Amino acid sequence: MASLPNYRPKQLSLGPLETEILNIVWELGEATVKDVHDRILADPDRELAYASVTTVLRRLTNKGWLSYEKRGRTFFWQPMLTRGEAQVIKAHDRLQQFLAVGNPDVVAAFADSLDSASIEQLNAIAQRIAEARLAREEGK
Structure with a gap:
């Protein structure tokens, strides 16, 4: 990851x-x-x-x-960075902007608009997040 x-x-x-x-x-x-x-x-x-x-x-x-x-x-x-690193930074920045909205209704409206391919991508992301958290906890 x-x-x-x-x-x-x-x-x-x-x-x-x-x-x-x-x-x-x-x-x-x-x-x-x-x-x-x-x-x-x-x-x-x-x-x-x-x-x-x-x-x-x-x-x-x-x-x-x-x-x-x-x-x-x-x-x-x-x-100064690779194209991949730039993509990670820009994605992180966009995610932070989205989360800064802080309104659960906005997030829910976004989630409702996802198509099945996007849901599959989100499930894969959620699995990677869970794996990263587990790895972090094991490293403590």
Whole structure:
């Protein structure tokens, strides 16, 4: 079971271009501005200034999604977490927002709207939660 990572970006919300560029860096593992720019321009219907890519990479760094290393005159950006870790953090954040509502009627209305596939998923989640609690109790 994936646990909540210790590291968390300063800001979770990302715009569409930030998300696209972060996905490119995840795919490449490490990327320069040129790597990202070339990947975007591989689509003949796209136009994006080189400087815009630089700006977005810096913004992702400021938000805590990327770090960089300078080698010679070139900056290489790396993700601060894996795509899977990011999914866990975002899911946890959404769950916390949902639970913050604190109104049992809202939660019940949500539960009533689930279809059978979702109920199967919830049962699997409930089983994993029970297993995690048992493991935690055994570790005490």
